[in-house]
Amino acid sequence: MSISHILLRVVVLAGVSFGLVVLPRVSSAQNQDFSKVEIKVSKVSGNIYMLQGAGGNIAASVGEDGIVIVDDQFAPLADKIQSALKGIGVTDKPVRFVINTHYHGDHTGGNVPFANSGSTVIAQDNVRKRLASGGTAGNGGSIKMEAKPADKAALPIITFEHDVTVHLNGEDIRALHFPAGHTDGDAIIFFPKNNVVHMGDDFVRYGFPFIDVASGGTVQGMIAAMEKVQTQVPADVKVIPGHGALSNLDDVRSYVKMLKETMAVVQKALDEHKTLEQMKQEKLLDPWKKWSGDFINTDQFLETIYNSLTGNKGAFVKHN
């Protein structure tokens, strides 16, 4: 989920059950004016490109065999994404495969138009399950969003439990499942020939990350994923985050350091039998407040860690 995708729903749901939450910007997939969105293409390395518009970053392998993309933002942007890919000028061949990093709508919203134009969508088993069922996303606390069951055409045709490899454009593009990080269905995508990795939302640049505890995410799993990836890639790998600017392993390391330090102070407070309210009153995460963002603020990240460590996925109220 991205900032823009989530804010309206947070406001609406918070207004229902948690009192008014003041947020700086209100927009959502439903009311966002996608006509204003431009797709920016950056060359990452070799034949790998990054596309940014609205929603999650897209990685694209563009070459003689055609195109493979990782994530597809929102449905209304599909035509613009297609023409941006053509504009690279390397191939007229189609997008043959779309790999989803996870089920959230700002990464899978384009599945229907891409599938309708002939692409095959690939994702981890849990992505298909969660798209098919719909349900609640959230941090187990003040952030909650309802997702409707997706159209059949949005469902990945090929799913995998642990990993899958797409052999195209002279590269073994590998999607590997990392359980219980941002969600329970996260895949991180490796482009080994070009020395690029797409992290999905296990690594983001908007500050404290959103961890979808309600969909099986945990801060512990996110840390484990990021630490494991660091052992599997060269030191100079180019890192495409789920959201934000192209990054490197130093950026990943400072992010993981923050995750580990904040988790440790919450664990210590839990060991001292403090309640979530006490932790909030003591401003436990104040030393890391530079990570507080428009999307996930310090209190919301404290809730996220608390709920990750205690296994509380939230007592969900059914809305409408």
Ligand SMILES: [Zn+2]
């Ligand atoms: Zn997400």
